[in-house]
Amino acid sequence: MxxxxxxxxxxxxxxxxxxxxxxxxxxxxxxxxxxxxxxxxxxxxxxxxxxxxxxxxxxxxxxxxxxxxxxxxxxxxxxEMHDLEGFDEVVRKLLATLPPERVLSAYAPEQRMAGLTPEQRMAGLTPEQRMAGLPPEQRMAGLPPEQRMAGLPPEQVVLALPDEVLHALSDSYLDTLPEGTRAAIRARIGR
Incomplete structure (x- = not known):
C-alpha cells in the first residue's frame, strides 16, 4: 500500500x-x-x-x-513544515535512503540554495574553499595594510611597495636585500 x-x-x-x-x-x-x-x-x-x-x-x-x-x-x-519538531531528522532519514545521484539531481543548485543566507551557503566550507575563484583584490578587500602583509619577510614586503616608493629607496638599502629581490626592484624601476 x-x-x-x-x-x-x-x-x-x-x-x-x-x-x-x-x-x-x-x-x-x-x-x-x-x-x-x-x-x-x-x-x-x-x-x-x-x-x-x-x-x-x-x-x-x-x-x-x-x-x-x-x-x-x-x-x-x-x-512551516521545517519548524515542526523532528522535521530535520525525518529529512535526514529520507535523504539517507536515496542514492546520491537522486539527491543531487532532484533540484538544480539554484533551487537548493534559494532562500539561504550567505552564512548558510558558506557553512561547512574551509577557508580555502570560501576563497577559491576570487581574484587577489577581492581576497584582500577590507583588510588593513598591516594584515595584508602579515607573515611576509621584509624582502617580500619591499616588493609590494609601489614603484614611486621604490625609487625613493637608497642604493645602500637596496644593497642589503637578497639578490633576487634587488634584481626584481631594478627591473621595475630601471636602476
Whole structure:
C-alpha cells in the first residue's frame, strides 16, 4: 500500500516507467496492475473528501496546519513544515535512503540554495574553499595594510611597495636585500 497526499506528475511518471497501470477502485483509492504483486494507492486528499473523513484529512496537503490552528483557536497561525519538531531528522532519514545521484539531481543548485543566507551557503566550507575563484583584490578587500602583509619577510614586503616608493629607496638599502629581490626592484624601476 502506498499513501500519498495526491497524485503527481512524478508519481505518474514512475508508475509508467515501471510498466504499471492505474485502475480506479473508488474515490481516492487506486489499484496498480501489471506488477509482480498487487499495489493499492490511497490518494489521501481525494479519499478524505470522498469519505468525508476529518482524521484522514489531517494527513493530506496542508490540512494538519489548518487543523492545528483550529484546535489552538488561532486561525492566523503560521508554521512551516521545517519548524515542526523532528522535521530535520525525518529529512535526514529520507535523504539517507536515496542514492546520491537522486539527491543531487532532484533540484538544480539554484533551487537548493534559494532562500539561504550567505552564512548558510558558506557553512561547512574551509577557508580555502570560501576563497577559491576570487581574484587577489577581492581576497584582500577590507583588510588593513598591516594584515595584508602579515607573515611576509621584509624582502617580500619591499616588493609590494609601489614603484614611486621604490625609487625613493637608497642604493645602500637596496644593497642589503637578497639578490633576487634587488634584481626584481631594478627591473621595475630601471636602476
Amino acid at each position: 502506498l499513501l500519498v497526499p495526491s497524485r503527481t506528475r512524478s508519481l505518474d511518471a514512475d508508475v509508467a516507467e515501471l510498466g504499471l497501470e492505474w485502475g480506479d477502485v473508488v474515490g481516492g483509492y487506486w489499484r496498480l496492475g501489471g506488477g509482480a504483486f498487487a499495489l493499492l494507492v490511497v490518494e489521501i486528499d481525494a479519499a478524505a473528501e470522498a469519505d468525508d473523513d476529518e482524521l484522514l484529512r489531517l494527513f493530506g496537503n496542508g490540512e494538519a496546519r489548518r487543523w492545528l490552528s483550529q484546535q489552538l483557536g488561532a486561525e492566523e497561525i503560521v508554521m
